[in-house]
Amino acid sequence: MVSEAPPSPPSPPLAGPDQAIVDEELGILERVSARIQRQLETEVHQFEDLDSQMIELRDEIASAKEEDLPSLMDQMHQLAALNAKRGSGRDLPVDPNNPYFGHLRLREARAGKQRDVLIGKRTMLDSGDGLAIVDWRNAPVSRLYYRYDETDEYDEEFDDRTIEGTVLVRRSVVVSSAQLRRIDAPQGSWVRTRSGDWRALGHEARPTLAGGTGAAVRIPRGHLGVQTEDLGRADKRLQEITALIDKEQFDLITKPESGVVLIQGGAGSGKTTVALHRVAYLAFQDHRRFAPGRMLIVVFNEALVEYIRHVLPSLGVEGVTVTTYRRWSAAMLKRLRLDIPARRSESTPEAVVRFKKHPVVIAMIDELVAEDLRNVETSLVERLGDRPGAAEVIAHWRSLAKLPPSIRARRALRWLVEDEGRAIPAKTRAAAETSLRAFREEVDDVLADWVELLGEPARIRAGVQRHAPDAFSDNELTTITRWCGKQAAAVSEWRESQDEDLRDHNDDDGPKPKRSSPPRLDSEDDAVLMRLIQAKRGGLFIKGKRFEYEHIVIDEAQDLCPLEVRVLLDTASAGRSVTIAGDKAQKMIFDNGFVDWPQLLDDAGLPHVAIQPLKITYRSTRQVMALAQHVLGHLHDPDDDLIARDGAPVSYFGFSDMGEAVAFLGEALRNLMQREPTASVALITRYPQQAEAYYEALRIAEVPRLRLVARQDFTFLSGIDVTDVRQVKGLEFDYVVVLDPTRQNYPARDEARHLLHIATTRTAYQLWMVCSGEPSKLVPQKLIDESANAEVVKSV
Numbered sequence: 001m002v003s004e005a006p007p008s009p010p011s012p013p014l015a016g017p018d019q020a021i022v023d024e025e026l027g028i029l030e031r032v033s034a035r036i037q038r039q040l041e042t043e044v045h046q047f048e049d050l051d052s053q054m055i056e057l058r059d060e061i062a063s064a065k066e067e068d069l070p071s072l073m074d075q076m077h078q079l080a081a082l083n084a085k086r087g088s089g090r091d092l093p094v095d096p097n098n099p100y101f102g103h104l105r106l107r108e109a110r111a112g113k114q115r116d117v118l119i120g121k122r123t124m125l126d127s128g129d130g131l132a133i134v135d136w137r138n139a140p141v142s143r144l145y146y147r148y149d150e151t152d153e154y155d156e157e158f159d160d161r162t163i164e165g166t167v168l169v170r171r172s173v174v175v176s177s178a179q180l181r182r183i184d185a186p187q188g189s190w191v192r193t194r195s196g197d198w199r200a201l202g203h204e205a206r207p208t209l210a211g212g213t214g215a216a217v218r219i220p221r222g223h224l225g226v227q228t229e230d231l232g233r234a235d236k237r238l239q240e241i242t243a244l245i246d247k248e249q250f251d252l253i254t255k256p257e258s259g260v261v262l263i264q265g266g267a268g269s270g271k272t273t274v275a276l277h278r279v280a281y282l283a284f285q286d287h288r289r290f291a292p293g294r295m296l297i298v299v300f301n302e303a304l305v306e307y308i309r310h311v312l313p314s315l316g317v318e319g320v321t322v323t324t325y326r327r328w329s330a331a332m333l334k335r336l337r338l339d340i341p342a343r344r345s346e347s348t349p350e351a352v353v354r355f356k357k358h359p360v361v362i363a364m365i366d367e368l369v370a371e372d373l374r375n376v377e378t379s380l381v382e383r384l385g386d387r388p389g390a391a392e393v394i395a396h397w398r399s400l401a402k403l404p405p406s407i408r409a410r411r412a413l414r415w416l417v418e419d420e421g422r423a424i425p426a427k428t429r430a431a432a433e434t435s436l437r438a439f440r441e442e443v444d445d446v447l448a449d450w451v452e453l454l455g456e457p458a459r460i461r462a463g464v465q466r467h468a469p470d471a472f473s474d475n476e477l478t479t480i481t482r483w484c485g486k487q488a489a490a491v492s493e494w495r496e497s498q499d500e501d502l503r504d505h506n507d508d509d510g511p512k513p514k515r516s517s518p519p520r521l522d523s524e525d526d527a528v529l530m531r532l533i534q535a536k537r538g539g540l541f542i543k544g545k546r547f548e549y550e551h552i553v554i555d556e557a558q559d560l561c562p563l564e565v566r567v568l569l570d571t572a573s574a575g576r577s578v579t580i581a582g583d584k585a586q587k588m589i590f591d592n593g594f595v596d597w598p599q600l601l602d603d604a605g606l607p608h609v610a611i612q613p614l615k616i617t618y619r620s621t622r623q624v625m626a627l628a629q630h631v632l633g634h635l636h637d638p639d640d641d642l643i644a645r646d647g648a649p650v651s652y653f654g655f656s657d658m659g660e661a662v663a664f665l666g667e668a669l670r671n672l673m674q675r676e677p678t679a680s681v682a683l684i685t686r687y688p689q690q691a692e693a694y695y696e697a698l699r700i701a702e703v704p705r706l707r708l709v710a711r712q713d714f715t716f717l718s719g720i721d722v723t724d725v726r727q728v729k730g731l732e733f734d735y736v737v738v739l740d741p742t743r744q745n746y747p748a749r750d751e752a753r754h755l756l757h758i759a760t761t762r763t764a765y766q767l768w769m770v771c772s773g774e775p776s777k778l779v780p781q782k783l784i785d786e787s788a789n790a791e792v793v794k795s796v
């Protein structure tokens with residue numbers, strides 16, 4: 001039933017105006033390449049001289065007088081540094097293989113002059129030939145590229161100057177291996193075919209905010225693959241995207257350095273792309289402040305870590321820490337060297353997990369800290385009574401109210417101890433010191449705080465009652481208070497036995513008491529402990545220094561809990577420069593207390609910011625997005641509708657058993673791999689065991705280049721990944737086949753809606769659903785009815 005691919009038609013010659021554009025772009029690239037070549041030759045020339053200069057210098061050093069040595073050694077070092085750069089011209093500022101991606105021709109109003117500006121990843125100054133390349137991160141000119149269309153008049157303020165003029169030409173180009181491969185202009189798009197001639201693509205290419213209708217791509221039924229040629233990129237990570245950034249995305253990328261930028265948008269709208277470009281942009285604006293080592297990118301899973309680590313260097317930034325929250329938090333706890341039990345429970349009740357992730361814990365921590373401060377003040381007042389100088393001590397304590405408790409206690413003590421001239425009588429001072437020293441001792445004991453916070457049922461009940469009265473049922477509260485109470489008791493006992501051990505150690509002779517084994521905390525306690533430390537000490541301190549980042553990116557923020565977001569954000573430096581990206585339709589963690597963006601900002605202690613969602617999806621087609629929205633059902637917010645390009649229809653194929661499905665799929669996949677060897681395909685099941693079963697069956701069906709992915713170990717290469725839905729979050733494939741969207745796998749519940757939405761929106765070109773069983777209610781009936789083998793489905 002799988003039909004052959006249609007043969008690709010021969011390219012007709014280009015029309016005159018089209019040919020003129022192609023010729024013009026080819027001419028520009030030729031001039032740029034010649035200039036780069038000249039630069040390269042100058043350097044090669046320099047290098048040829050280098051060997052003889054070094055030999056001469058070495059001889060001179062051997063016979064030089066003592067006083068001449070330093071300057072000769074200096075010269076030697078300089079030559080050695082030049083020598084280290086010797087080679088292929090790798091260190092040329094502009095990459096000769098890919099020197100630019102955008103072309104603007106501007107007519108400047110004031111000078112009346114016309115000039116060509118190319119936009120690239122590095123700068124090449126105009127050397128009098130009227131050609132310059134500008135780094136895209138260099139706002140003044142690149143802003144014109146990203147914000148204006150061809151024929152637009154521009155008017156922009158730069159450094160107190162106004163520049164005005166007209167954009168005569170605006171094109172994006174793809175140059176790779178020093179060859180022009182594609183041109184996109186308002187007049188059309190053109191590509192260089194493998195045979196070397198140029199073919200017009202018409203206006204098919206990009207979705208725009210103005211919408212854009214066109215006929216869906218026509219492909220025969222049962223035919224997986226929509227490209228007539230292969231997709232050209234074997235490595236799926238390195239897409240040239242900087243040229244295509246749209247105006248809304250550019251505005252987010254270039255927002256002021258300080259404060260929160262919230263990137264919200266549906267699947268494939270470019271959230272991750274924007275966040276990464278923002279990191280590159282900031283690094284360019286202020287390379288000292290936003291040095292790679294001072295920025296942090298937190299993503300949802302290991303596959304995204306791997307993906308981003310590869311993409312960032314192509315944006316000109318290397319060395320930024322890219323990690324998942326879990327990994328970051330584990331490493332941070334280690335560095336904080338806390339004396340806490342190391343093991344985590346594997347049987348934490350669901351209600352406890354939800355409670356420990358709930359924003360109510362943030363409020364309870366704040367209350368605990370406030371209570372401690374009130375207690376110490378009460379103790380001061382009681383101890384000092386109406387002694388002389390008491391009022392002065394209390395007033396000083398109150399004047400430090402803005403400081404975090406730990407620092408406040410230290411400062412107040414120092415003030416007392418160093419007090420010579422203030423005439424506070426010694427007895428008053430001693431009494432105040434007693435209270436403050438006691439506080440000072442307990443203020444940094446994070447585990448004691450944790451016991452205090454979670455060990456008393458009354459505190460938990462009161463906290464929930466005050467801040468989230470409807471969040472937990474009475475039964476759940478009983479489970480929570482019992483579980484936490486037991487944990488706290490075990491922790492206290494463990495600490496006592498540790499103290500006894502210490503005493504025994506000092507007093508060797510006595511009988512050894514039975515050692516209590518370390519209790520288990522819950523994984524969710526890591527964030528609780530870190531938040532407690534931050535609230536008490538004003539930050540996470542390592543070797544006496546506050547640990548902080550100049551910029552933090554949180555991707556897929558809807559899947560962190562507000563407490564984790566709060567912990568991360570409190571490691572941002574004073575400017576609070578943070579980028580938060582996410583999409584509430586793609587929720588994968590369902591017990592984390594995330595409700596909506598304004599609420600998340602509130603819980604995380606951030607000011608509200610205007611949210612302008614990205615409106616265009618660049619990944620998936622209109623047909624895929626329609627299905628993905630249908631799957632969301634009541635969770636779909638019409639305000640989140642996305643504009644998408646047209647593409648192949650979504651197809652549903654029903655079978656009575658897996659064997660039949662595998663036979664059908666095997667043929668389609670073998671065929672696809674032959675026609676489009678660089679295509680990437682994801683076959684997505686609901687559960688890992690199902691992925692294993694399909695993988696084995698397809699392997700026996702001799703489908704080539706199959707990979708089973710169970711632990712996020714995607715290769716980002718062409719071929720076929722068989723995997724389960726939890727693995728694919730944030731990723732992208734050319735083709736996606738959802739395997740067995742059955743009632744059992746995807747019941748009509750919110751969690752399943754989110755998961756199926758994520759699976760379906762991973763494809764850039766075409767989506768199939770292949771089902772051996774009764775289809776889920778989330779699959780549109782119309783799609784099932786239209787299915788070519790509807791008869792088979794009905795008989796299931």
Ligand SMILES: Nc1ncnc2c1ncn2[C@@H]1O[C@H](COP(=O)(O)OP(=O)(O)OP(=O)(O)O)[C@@H](O)[C@H]1O
Nearest residue numbers: 241244245246267268269270271272273618619730
């Ligand atoms: N302006 C653009 N023009 C063309 N393609 C773009 C543009 N912006 C992003 N893309 C491409 O769209 C795809 C989706 O981008 P990205 O992964 O950043 O989206 P996302 O919103 O993070 O997606 P998701 O939420 O589904 O993980 C990528 O292939 C990216 O290269």
